[in-house]
Amino acid sequence: MTDTRGQILDATATLLERTGAEEVSIRDVCQAAGVTAPTVYHHFGDKKALLEAVAAEGFKxxxxxxxxxxxxxxxxxxxxxxxxxxxxxxxxxxxxxxxxxxxxxxxxxxxxxxxxxxxxxxxxxxxxxxxxxxxxxxxxxxxxxxxxxxxxxxxxxxxxxxxxxxxxxxxxxxxxxxxxxxxxxxxxxxxxxxxxxxxxxxxxxxxxxxxxxxxxxxxxxxxxxxxx
Known part of the structure; x- marks a missing residue:
């Protein structure tokens, strides 16, 4: 089963397929991942860190x-x-x-x-x-x-x-x-x-x-x- 952090990363990646990084918001990520904004901030801090984490996951x-x-x-x-x-x-x-x-x-x-x-x-x-x-x-x-x-x-x-x-x-x-x-x-x-x-x-x-x-x-x- 995908953990919460991985779930957020996958949801963000899916959103990025549809729109550019500038258009994706934390609110969009929350809706796609089925989590609250505090959960996203807890794991990643802000949008920039979230995108960096997506890149790191890609490299992994x-x-x-x-x-x-x-x-x-x-x-x-x-x-x-x-x-x-x-x-x-x-x-x-x-x-x-x-x-x-x-x-x-x-x-x-x-x-x-x-x-x-x-x-x-x-x-x-x-x-x-x-x-x-x-x-x-x-x-x-x-x-x-x-x-x-x-x-x-x-x-x-x-x-x-x-x-x-x-x-x-x-x-x-x-x-x-x-x-x-x-x-x-x-x-x-x-x-x-x-x-x-x-x-x-x-x-x-x-x-x-x-x-x-x-x-x-x-x-x-x-x-x-x-x-x-």
């Missing part, structure tokens, strides 16, 4: 699956699954998602940072395998920005030809920007640049005891010139 539900899932043998599979889970959660729980990621301070919340660390962990495995074109932190920011932008766009745009397959197209474009594709040379030096980016990304997470600090610095400088 979103991260619960990530915490229980073990890494697969292929980090690329984990990356694809992570993108699908992120977009899928947003489309299934739009009220939670808008409060989680649609506010200016969204990235500062501890649960958001936890999700970021999970993504970086996957990308570090890809970097160690030489499959990443960017350092994991940069790649994580690129992927996260693409996933959030895609999800918010899908939530704000009616379904139709414009959005058909959008999540998959955006995923392919974003992954193509951060992953080393191992493409054959095209005669324009792009193969060398791809390899240099992959090695730069790998060196960002792998200790190279064979190299002195000076040798490592020279190598990074040369790779930087090959991969502008």
């Amino acid at each position: 539900r979103y991260l619960s699956a990530k915490r229980s899932r073990r890494p697969s043998a292929d980090p690329l599979d984990d990356l694809h699954r992570g993108w699908a889970d992120h977009v899928g959660f947003g489309l299934e729980h739009p009220a939670f998602y808008r409060l989680m990621y649609g506010t200016p301070d969204a990235e500062d919340r501890p649960p958001a940072r936890e999700g970021h660390r999970v993504l970086v962990g996957i990308l570090e495995r890809l970097a160690e395998a030489g499959r990443l074109r960017l350092p994991p932190e940069q790649a994580a920011t690129t992927i996260h920005t693409g996933a959030v932008g895609t999800t918010l766009s899908l939530l704000s745009t009616p379904e139709g030809p414009r959005t058909a397959g959008l999540a998959d197209r955006m995923r392919d474009a974003v992954f193509g920007a951060v992953l080393h594709q191992n493409e054959p040379p095209d005669g324009k030096g792009t193969a060398a640049a791809e390899l240099a980016r992959a090695l730069l990304a790998t060196l960002s997470v792998r200790h190279t005891a064979e190299l002195t600090p000076g040798e490592r610095g020279i190598l990074l400088e040369l790779l930087g010139k090959l991969a502008p």
